[in-house]
Amino acid sequence: MATTLEPTIAQPAKPTSGALLTLRNIAKSFGQKPVLRDISLSVAEGEFLTILGESGSGKTTLLRIIAGFERADTGELLMAGARLDQLPAYRRPVNTVFQHYALFPHLSVFENVAYGLKVARLTKTEIVSRVEEALSMVKMAAYAASKPGNISGGQQQRVALARALVNRPRLLLLDEPLSALDANLRRQMQMELKSLQREVGISFIFVTHDQEEAMVMSDRIALLRFGQLEQIAAPREIYSQPATTYTAQFIGxxxxxxxxxxxxxxxxxxxxxxxxxxxxxxxxxxxxxxxxxxxxxxxxxxxxxxxxxxxxxxxxxxxxxxxxxxxxxxxxxxxxxxxxxxxxxxxxxxxxxxxxxxxxxx
Amino acid sequence: MFSRAYRLAVSLPPVLWVGMFLLVPYALLFCYSFWTVSAQQAIVHSWMLDNYRQLVRVNIYWQTLLRSMWIAARVMVFSLLLAFPLAYFLSFHATRRKDLFYQLAIIPLWVSYLVRAYAWKTILGSDGVLNTLLQYAHLTTHPLAFLLYSPFAVVLTLTHIYTPFTFLPVYSALERIPRNLVEASHDLGASQWQTFWRVIFPLSLPGVLAGATFAFVLALGDFLAPLLLGGPSGIMISNIVVSLFGAAYNWPLGSAISFCMLLLVLTLLFFSEKLEKRWSVQ
Structure with missing residues (x-):
């Protein structure tokens, strides 16, 4: 292998001081099986980062470590310079949109979105105004009184998004949120999600196995393979300058x-x-x-x-x-x-x- | 889809079974409850409400019914207090030994009811394990009398016997709660405690209700535990029914009481089912 090729090969993104979230040498095994090996990357303020990979590449585990549902074996998580990995999930200024939405079935759409605010003991008037704002942002204000079981998958998706964004997290994690939608709705939601992200200016970490989706939406794509970072770059760059044969074949x-x-x-x-x-x-x-x-x-x-x-x-x-x-x-x-x-x-x-x-x- | 002959062949046995062993006896019971017993100890086939009138007028009947309901209510509460934490622990926190704990929880169901009731008799009696132990430790000088042949003994025994029946529906309701809801709750800033009260407990209510109904209805109709451990103060309504059908030879009055009990239980089941439907989410 030619040594001069090295500079173009995936480099662990330097943990810059201005980064919102920094992952340093994150590793995780389930039993004997390593699922993540030495992942280092950083997410900038307002950035849309996609973690792309096949099933089993460790992308969901990585997201769960950031959210606090799993603990990394080694390595550290920093948010704006402070340790994040020592906080329990409910103390992290991070919210998640789950793959199957995970809406509370016994609560109405309104109560679902209000959940985080109620737990944070905001005043009733503030809760009402923020929930209404969030619901109208995702065009679901008309369904405030419905139960999650009575609305469609696309609508549940929007409610899940509102429920996460209403808390004004510094970072939003999205675990294959569009995978359950049919192709047309999916394309439409990709556009909406992207413009929503620009509007609110919150950093997004978006997990997907769909390379097209990754290219359409992201500022940068982090390609994972067997729990390792294969390449991290902007969509145009990763497409036109793939570092490895795997990247070249996986993307396009x-x-x-x-x-x-x-x-x-x-x-x-x-x-x-x-x-x-x-x-x-x-x-x-x-x-x-x-x-x-x-x-x-x-x-x-x-x-x-x-x-x-x-x-x-x-x-x-x-x-x-x-x-x-x-x-x-x-x-x-x-x-x-x-x-x-x-x-x-x-x-x-x-x-x-x-x-x-x-x-x-x- | 299926031929008529096939459908008939499949549905006939259960229909016959239900008819022969449930509907016909109930109809007989209903008829008996209007009849009377003559001075010569013969059943008089008269259609009168005398038996029902007697239930209201004679204190012992409705008082015993009220006491039975009070005992059943306590059994229900104590079974839930025991079963819920156990089911919650098993479902959410016992990761490795889950199956073992589950088997341990339901193993009492494999032991004969009679054996379990007798076991309590040996524990609670005046020469029983508990009293001997208390005296040995010099906590009491005389055997404690209230331990056996009292409503206390009945409640204790019935709670022990029916807790597995409460445990099972509560456990299966907890197992059905998608775990990502718990994660979502933590993600939205709720602590363990808040998550329990806002998500897990509300979603377990259908199971809690089913378990409570089991404990209450089964305890209400029980007659062996009060017979063996209840003493005069621990008599329950079923003991009265048994004696009316036996020594007292007053089948009509016994039928009237049974029929009232049946209506009571059916009403309870009806409302419990309605509530359960409302609480369980599609």
Whole structure:
């Protein structure tokens, strides 16, 4: 593996002093099974951070440690410089929106939202005004008297959000809150949630397994894998500059080109192009949209190859073409839907779009 | 979906059972309660309300009924006081030994009722374990008389016998409470104590009600414990019914009392079910 690749690889975000929440070397095992290993990251004031990962990656455990439902084996949690991990869940200035909402079934929507304020012994008039404000913010004022069992999943979702935000937490934790909604409602809620977060200016930590959702909503994405931080970066960066093969494949579609660099030339199967990387084995990630049919005008410094379109998979606005190269390898390319294409064609891509990534397949 | 023959074959046995062993006896009981016994000890098939009138006029009947209800109420309260903390501990805090504790809690149900009642007799009697121990420790000079053959002994024994019946519905109600509600409550700033009173207890009410109903109704109709341990002051209404059907040979009056009890219990069950429905959330 090339050593120069190191700088682009996931770095534990430096715990900056201005950070709202800082996690330092958090580790957790259930019995013999480690679920989190040495997680360090920080969340800025007003930031929307998404913890993305497959099921079993430890993302929910991480959220539960921040909320105070689980205790980390080692490491510490700091909020605005003060230790958070020694406080019980009910003393933390943090609120959670649970995966299945966890609304109290014996209380009305109003009483559910008022719960935190009542426990904090606010005056009745203040409780009423704040609950009403929170309910109208999530457009649920009309349902104040309903029981949670009598409203839809999307509505329960909004109530859960109001119940958490009404306490004006410094940090809101969301545990896959949209996973139970159907696709349309889900997209709509993503937008609403994002604009709500901008409106209230509270930091959000949002847990999801859906990479698209993560890209749409987040300021930064923290990708977890086997309890380890694979990469943490802004959505555009994590997409265009994936640090590892896992990141490249998990976020969006990609082609992984395995080969080697020798004397300033990268060689992957029959593809050859000049590169500045030092000699050695290397993997490049090449997004399908960066391959195109070679034009009449020769592009400057483009890598061209000849291939045959095996298959065209319709994706709505675009298609994914499976191209079989002359050397037998298959590459995916994003093509136009209306584009007529002969079977055998010349294709090209720019060497800059082939991003060297650390091989993290195991 | 199912053929008529199939439905008939499936529903006939239970219908027959309920008819033969429940409805017909109840109907007979109802008829008997209007009849009378002649001076020659023969049942007179007359349709009169004399028996019911007697229930109101003769003090011992309604007084015994009131005393039985008072005993049953105490049994209910004490069983709940014992069963709720046990069920709560088991459901929320006994993580590793949960099954063992659960079995221990319901194991008394496997022991014959009679054995348990006799056991209390040996414990509470004047030569019993408790009195011997108290005298040995010089806490008393004479055996304490109120321990046995008293309402106290009946309440104690019935509480011991019916606590598992109260425990089971309370425990299953607590087990049904989604644990994320408890987490949500902590998350919203409620301490353990506040969470218990605002979330766990309200959600356990249907089970508490079912358990209370079990204890009250079963204790109300009990006749063995008062017979063995009650003495003259611990007589309950069922003992009167038993003697009316036996030595006193007054089946009609016994039937009238039984029928009143039946109505009382059905009314209780009706309201308890209504309340339970209102308290349990969809």
């Amino acid at each position: 579609l990609t082609n992984l080109l395995r080969g080697e660099v020798k004397g300033g030339m990268a060689r992957c199967n029959s593809l050859v192009w000049p590169t500045e990387f030092p000699d050695g084995a290397v993997v490049f990630s090449l997004r399908p949209e960066n391959i195109r049919v070679a034009g009449v005008t020769e592009g400057d410094g483009m890598v061209t190859f000849r291939g045959r379109i095996q298959n065209r998979v319709f994706h709505g606005p675009t298609e994914i073409w499976q191209i079989q190269c002359m050397d037998g390898s298959v590459l995916s390319m994003r093509g136009g839907v209306r584009e007529e294409a002969a079977h055998d064609l010349d294709f090209e891509f720019s060497p800059q779009d082939a991003i060297p990534v650390r091989d993290s397949t195991s």
